[in-house]
Amino acid sequence: MAGSSVFLVLLALIGAPLFAIIAAGAMIGFSREEIDLSVLAIEFFGIAETPVLVAIPLFTFAGFLLSEGKAPQRLVRLSRALLGWLPGGLAMISLAVCALFTAFTGASGVTIIALGALLYPALVEAGYERRFSLGLITTSGSLGLLFAPSLPLILYGVVAETPIDDLFLAGILPGLLMVALLAGYGFIRNRHTATPPAGAREVLAAVLEAKWELPLPVVVLGGIYSGYFAISEAAAVTALYVLVVEMLVLREIRWRELPRIVRESMVLVGAILTILGMSLASTNYLIDTGVPQRLFELTSQYVSGPRTFLVALLVFLLILGAILDIFSAIVLVVPLIVPVAVGYGVDPIHLGIVFLAAMELGYLTPPVGLNLFIASHRFQQDIVHVYLATVPFLLVLLVSVVIITFWPALSLVFVG
Amino acid sequence: MSPSRRVSWLERLEALGRVLEDGLLVVGLGALVLIASGQILLRNVFSIGLVWADGALRLIVLWLALLGAMAASRDNRHIAITVIDRFLPDGLRRAAFVVRQLFTSAVCAALAWYSWLFVRDSREFGDTLLGDWPAWWFQIVMPVAFALIAYRYLLRALGALRPAR
Numbered sequence: 399m400a401g402s403s404v405f406l407v408l409l410a411l412i413g414a415p416l417f418a419i420i421a422a423g424a425m426i427g428f429s430r431e432e433i434d435l436s437v438l439a440i441e442f443f444g445i446a447e448t449p450v451l452v453a454i455p456l457f458t459f460a461g462f463l464l465s466e467g468k469a470p471q472r473l474v475r476l477s478r479a480l481l482g483w484l485p486g487g488l489a490m491i492s493l494a495v496c497a498l499f500t501a502f503t504g505a506s507g508v509t510i511i512a513l514g515a516l517l518y519p520a521l522v523e524a525g526y527e528r529r530f531s532l533g534l535i536t537t538s539g540s541l542g543l544l545f546a547p548s549l550p551l552i553l554y555g556v557v558a559e560t561p562i563d564d565l566f567l568a569g570i571l572p573g574l575l576m577v578a579l580l581a582g583y584g585f586i587r588n589r590h591t592a593t594p595p596a597g598a599r600e601v602l603a604a605v606l607e608a609k610w611e612l613p614l615p616v617v618v619l620g621g622i623y624s625g626y627f628a629i630s631e632a633a634a635v636t637a638l639y640v641l642v643v644e645m646l647v648l649r650e651i652r653w654r655e656l657p658r659i660v661r662e663s664m665v666l667v668g669a670i671l672t673i674l675g676m677s678l679a680s681t682n683y684l685i686d687t688g689v690p691q692r693l694f695e696l697t698s699q700y701v702s703g704p705r706t707f708l709v710a711l712l713v714f715l716l717i718l719g720a721i722l723d724i725f726s727a728i729v730l731v732v733p734l735i736v737p738v739a740v741g742y743g744v745d746p747i748h749l750g751i752v753f754l755a756a757m758e759l760g761y762l763t764p765p766v767g768l769n770l771f772i773a774s775h776r777f778q779q780d781i782v783h784v785y786l787a788t789v790p791f792l793l794v795l796l797v798s799v800v801i802i803t804f805w806p807a808l809s810l811v812f813v814g
Numbered sequence: 815m816s817p818s819r820r821v822s823w824l825e826r827l828e829a830l831g832r833v834l835e836d837g838l839l840v841v842g843l844g845a846l847v848l849i850a851s852g853q854i855l856l857r858n859v860f861s862i863g864l865v866w867a868d869g870a871l872r873l874i875v876l877w878l879a880l881l882g883a884m885a886a887s888r889d890n891r892h893i894a895i896t897v898i899d900r901f902l903p904d905g906l907r908r909a910a911f912v913v914r915q916l917f918t919s920a921v922c923a924a925l926a927w928y929s930w931l932f933v934r935d936s937r938e939f940g941d942t943l944l945g946d947w948p949a950w951w952f953q954i955v956m957p958v959a960f961a962l963i964a965y966r967y968l969l970r971a972l973g974a975l976r977p978a979r
Contacts, residue, residue, distance in 0.1 A: 409913070410894075411895060411897075411898050412898060412899070412910040413894045413896050413898070414914035415894045415914075415918055418892075418922065421921050435924070435928045436929075436931045436935070438925060439928050439933075440932055442929070443876070445875060445876045446872045446873050446876035447872065449871075452846070452875055455843060455846060455882075456846065456850065630871075631850065631853075634846075634851045635851060637847045637851075638847050641847065656840065657836045657837075657839075660839050660840050660843050661835075661839055661885055664839045664843065664881065664882035665889060665891050667878060667882045668879055668883035668886045669882070669883065669886045669891065669892050669893050671879035671883070672880075672883040672892070675879065721895065721897075722895070723893055725893065726893055
């Protein structure tokens with residue numbers, strides 16, 4: 399057992415695809431129990447038996463399509479017209495717009511690429527320090543993971559078998575807390591960078607220009623939160639709406655670009671769902687052999703109460719987030735820690751929000767945070783420079799994650 | 815057969831495969847959007863539900879997942895931990911590359927084989943989906959996709975092993 403685990407960890411560390419690592423682990427486990435390995439195929443086929451997964455390709459495609467057109471420009475113009483006059487206003491705009499955008503695109507790095515190119519020069523031009531601006535944009539790239547309909551929220555719901563609508567509600571206040579604390583930091587650092595207020599004419603023009611995108615959050619979020627749409631239905635409406643608006647109404651994307659955009663978005667979907675499919679099998683093996691139970695017994699020897707458990711969990715998640723991407727972390731770790739957390743009386747919904755909030759920090763943690771690499775590449779900055787620029791924001795987010803962890807009511811207040 | 819002709823034949827197959835992959839992804843995603851939104855329209859406007867629609871949508875997701883996984887293999891964009899790679903010296907990095915390609919290829923070959931057994935059983939038992947369509951028609955995508963992914967990683971390993979000229 400130990401020998402093969404070490405071997406697999408080594409292979410993972412030298413960059414073997416994680417789905418293959420998980421599949422190999424499941425195969426080794428099942429063959430030791432003398433179970434026919436066709437079980438892997440049967441479990442993988444479970445992808446076709448989980449209705450809510452229909453939402454994943456639809457939302458991902460809609461997000462990729464939105465980022466290809468001029469929707470990001472219009473969104474920035476509109477929020478500038480509305481909030482640009484506030485001290486530190488442009489920093490707030492960047493945070494708000496990126497959070498909204500990330501909720502739809504699922505923190506795959508698209509936000510930094512699509513919005514960073516607009517916001518970074520705008521921030522520098524408005525008199526914000528370069529270093530502050532770089533850190534802000536890098537941080538904003540994964541902000542919004544806690545807002546519906548983000549992919550990690552959906553995936554957590556699938557894996558932890560908790561209602562996704564409840565997760566969508568639970569994410570609102572913790573997500574707002576993160577944005578608010580970062581905006582507060584932006585305000586303190588940049589009190590003097592107010593720009594003159596935009597006239598009513600500019601506000602109106604910006605609203606009119608964005609008239610096709612504006613209904614989208616209302617339809618999606620309103621539809622889901624009011625219970626009018628199931629999540630997969632909201633995803634279908636979003637995809638169809640974005641497709642019609644971008645391709646037929648505004649015609650910002652050429653038809654021959656479409657296969658490339660479909661491919662790009664489905665590469666991400668394929669990568670996530672293959673890992674999920676493999677982990678359906680490996681998780682079953684772990685549960686059959688009683689690993690979560692043993693894990694709980696082991697932790698309860700060292701960790702006494704729920705509060706100590708949350709401290710230990712937070713430390714564990716911060717380390718995990720620095721090594722593993724959010725999607726793999728969800729499918730691999732969540733099935734193991736949910737039973738343990740429930741044993742300590744932690745609500746699985748609250749656990750989900752803590753999990754995702756902590757993993758959000760992982761995007762920014764040196765040396766491997768994904769956003770750090772994307773920002774370094776996108777803005778042609780040395781990676782160490784990006785590390786240093788991002789550290790203050792990382793600390794602010796850490797504070798918010800600690801608050802989210804030890805204040806369960808913040809997550810659970812709207813959950814019935 | 816001369817080596818240059820064999821390469822061009824392989825290259826043409828690669829290009830064809832890519833077009834096929836993209837075509838199936840577009841068709842699959844298009845069907846997903848149309849069936850899913852069509853269903854909402856039918857239910858709310860005409861109060862009709864399509865019995866097969868939910869099952870079909872879920873099967874399309876399985877197909878998209880596997881086609882997407884094939885595309886990710888082709889573009890080398892499967893999720894992996896890529897930190898250590900950049901700190902390895904050249905020779906070791908090449909060795910690590912070959913090892914992980916061969917490992918992934920072997921795992922996918924095994925997955926293809928066991929999915930094939932699953933499909934064969936499903937066919938022998940006469941399993942059906944979406945009413946009375948043979949289930950294996952939809953399940954066959956699993957062995958095919960994993961076999962192609964195994965082939966893709968094997969090809970990449972061999973490419974790295976061949977001495978550069």
